[in-house]
Amino acid sequence: MLSLSFNNNDNNSENNVINNDNMGHPSDNHVSNADNKTQMLFVDAFLQNNRLEHIVQVMGYHPKYLDSFLKTQQYILRGDGPLPYDYRHYIAIMASARHQCSYLINLHKTEFLLCGGEETWLKGLDHIPQKLRDLYEIIKILAHRPWLISKNHIEKLTRGNDNWSLAEVMHALIIIAHFHAMCSFVYGCGIHPEIDEENGHTFRPSSSSDSEDNHSSSNSHSGSPTSTDAAAGIEALMERMKQLNETGEEPTQEEMLARFQKVESQSLELEAGKSQLSPKASILCYVEDPSFGYEDFAMRGAVQEIPTFRAQDFSWEDQGYSLANRLYSDIGTLLDDKFNTAYNLTYFTMGPNTDVDTSSFRRAIWNYIHCMYGIRHDDYNYGEVNHLLERYLKSYVKTVTCYPERVSKKDYDNFMRGFKHSEKVHVNLMLLEAKMQAELLYSLRALTRYMT
Numbered sequence: 001m002l003s004l005s006f007n008n009n010d011n012n013s014e015n016n017v018i019n020n021d022n023m024g025h026p027s028d029n030h031v032s033n034a035d036n037k038t039q040m041l042f043v044d045a046f047l048q049n050n051r052l053e054h055i056v057q058v059m060g061y062h063p064k065y066l067d068s069f070l071k072t073q074q075y076i077l078r079g080d081g082p083l084p085y086d087y088r089h090y091i092a093i094m095a096s097a098r099h100q101c102s103y104l105i106n107l108h109k110t111e112f113l114l115c116g117g118e119e120t121w122l123k124g125l126d127h128i129p130q131k132l133r134d135l136y137e138i139i140k141i142l143a144h145r146p147w148l149i150s151k152n153h154i155e156k157l158t159r160g161n162d163n164w165s166l167a168e169v170m171h172a173l174i175i176i177a178h179f180h181a182m183c184s185f186v187y188g189c190g191i192h193p194e195i196d197e198e199n200g201h202t203f204r205p206s207s208s209s210d211s212e213d214n215h216s217s218s219n220s221h222s223g224s225p226t227s228t229d230a231a232a233g234i235e236a237l238m239e240r241m242k243q244l245n246e247t248g249e250e251p252t253q254e255e256m257l258a259r260f261q262k263v264e265s266q267s268l269e270l271e272a273g274k275s276q277l278s279p280k281a282s283i284l285c286y287v288e289d290p291s292f293g294y295e296d297f298a299m300r301g302a303v304q305e306i307p308t309f310r311a312q313d314f315s316w317e318d319q320g321y322s323l324a325n326r327l328y329s330d331i332g333t334l335l336d337d338k339f340n341t342a343y344n345l346t347y348f349t350m351g352p353n354t355d356v357d358t359s360s361f362r363r364a365i366w367n368y369i370h371c372m373y374g375i376r377h378d379d380y381n382y383g384e385v386n387h388l389l390e391r392y393l394k395s396y397v398k399t400v401t402c403y404p405e406r407v408s409k410k411d412y413d414n415f416m417r418g419f420k421h422s423e424k425v426h427v428n429l430m431l432l433e434a435k436m437q438a439e440l441l442y443s444l445r446a447l448t449r450y451m452t
Contacts (some may be wrong), residue, residue: 031426038063041070043111053107054191055182061422064428065345068338075334076175080327082167085173086117090132091139091172094125095179097286100279103186103287104179106197112279113268124285131162135172136288138443142173143180144294144402146442147306147374151450158450166451170327173443174335181436187404188428190412230418234351238427240387241360251381259382260308263371266386268296270395294402297374309375309441316437320444335440342433345426351418364388369401369434375441401433 038060045056048070059066073080077088091110096104109122125136134157142147157164165173173178185191193199251259279290300306314320316339325332343366350356367377368385389397396415399407417422 010332038066041066045070048078051194054194055103055186058189058191058425061425062345062429065338065341068334068341072331072334072338073178075331076171076178080329081171081331082165083171085115086112086121087132087363088171088175089115089118090121090128091135091175092133092179094136094139095143095176096183097283098139098180099183099187100283101183101186102283103191103193103197104182104282105283107194115208125288126285129162131164134162134164135176136175139176140289140292142176142439142443144292145300146439147297147300147309149442149446149447154447154450166447169329169447170324170331172325173440173447174328174331177436177439177443180439182430184400184404184435185428185432187293187407188400188412188431189425190407190409227380231351234353234418237361237388238350238353238356239388241357244360244384244387245357247416249381249383249384253378255446256378256381257376260371260376263368263382263385264298264374267372267394267398268298270391270398279291300374302370306374309373309445311370311375311377311441312379314441314445314448316441319448320440323444323448324440339433339437342429349420350423353421361388362430365430366434368394368397370438372398372401372441373435373438375438398428398429400428401435 003202003371020206024146034214041063042052042056042060048053056066056070059069077092078085081088083091089108092108093112096108104128112122113119125133138149138157141153157169158166226325279287284290316336321332321336323332324335343362346358346362348354350358364381364385364387367380367382367391370377371382373383385394393415396407396411399411412424
């Protein structure tokens with residue numbers, strides 16, 4: 001059963017979410033009608049994990065991406081690598097706890113025990129080895145303000161009695177970034193708890209008193225747009241995309257920088273999701289400094305000390321990829337395939353429209369996420385972001401990327417109205433990968449500076 005639903009409070013959520021998709025996308029039908037490739041991927045996932053996780057089922061909308069995702073996750077968690085298996089899953093727990101993601105925490109508490117982890121470690125950070133504890137500052141920074149990581153953080157890990165090897169540091173950085181990004185996907189798509197997790201197999205009819213938290217069905221917006229309104233929104237977006245292709249504008253470098261700075265400053269004005277959860281004790285035991293959170297890059301203060309990250313000076317393609325492969329064999333290749341799959345994935349559709357070139361829309365979303373983390377691509381015209389991404393979409397992207405624990409079902413319902421659920425999942429996959437790449441760019445640059 002495909003579990004793109006918004007927690008156990010979602011009255012008849014499977015019908016609400018899945019059966020509205022009758023637009024003819026090859027992956028939009030119920031999984032019983034999915035193509036053979038998706039079915040085989042589900043079989044592989046089940047054999048790897050002894051369950052078919054809800055998050056995998058939702059990714060099944062996009063089998064090409066799911067294939068790459070499963071290979072990468074299997075490798076970093078269960079394949080050959082410098083870190084012990086119990087460390088891998090405990091790092092996943094610590095990373096997920098920064099965004100209060102009980103779904104991922106519970107999955108990896110189970111995995112931690114299955115691979116022989118010490119049960120006492122699950123009591124919290126006060127019960128783990130100092131070596132793991134030393135990693136926490138990096139986990140905290142990368143979760144919320146990755147631009148603060150420096151070579152000094154790497155140096156601290158590699159010195160002393162409980163020192164980390166560079167290969168171990170690389171492995172840990174990838175797991176951290178992977179699970180921070182996964183938190184965004186879980187919240188962005190409203191992944192339902194697994195059947196053996198708390199609230200995973202319960203039913204409570206929705207009521208007007210239900211809170212907005214956790215995507216409860218009561219917060220579905222009452223003024224849903226008509227199909228005509230939604231279609232008009234898609235047509236308007238397609239017209240704006242067409243205009244971009246026709247103008248062929250070539251702004252100067254000064255104009256390009258000014259447009260980046262405008263998008264960056266406008267992000268300050270966006271209101272992220274309001275719903276805020278009070279962390280449970282079962283999560284807080286894995287958290288230090290819970291008040292530390294995202295701050296807009298434009299508000300970082302010491303601009304000279306923390307300048308804009310220029311992707312042309314340190315990019316994934318030119319530096320990150322080779323460094324990752326050098327310290328942790330084959331991981332760079334796996335990540336590169338996953339990034340490229342998410343970035344280039346297209347079915348040439350928008351809602352009911354076919355034969356649509358969506359490249360400019362996808363590029364705008366990816367680069368907007370990097371912009372929020374202070375990363376600038378010199379060869380990109382950031383005027384496209386404002387031209388293509390309407391305000392509510394930008395607000396949704398900011399919430400899912402920077403404050404994922406605040407996402408509500410209302411946020412999901414209201415963004416990209418008229419688009420199919422598979423297309424909304426597709427956007428969330430791009431959020432996941434762009435966010436992960438942003439964290440890795442900062443952390444691998446710090447690692448490079450330490451090594452040189």
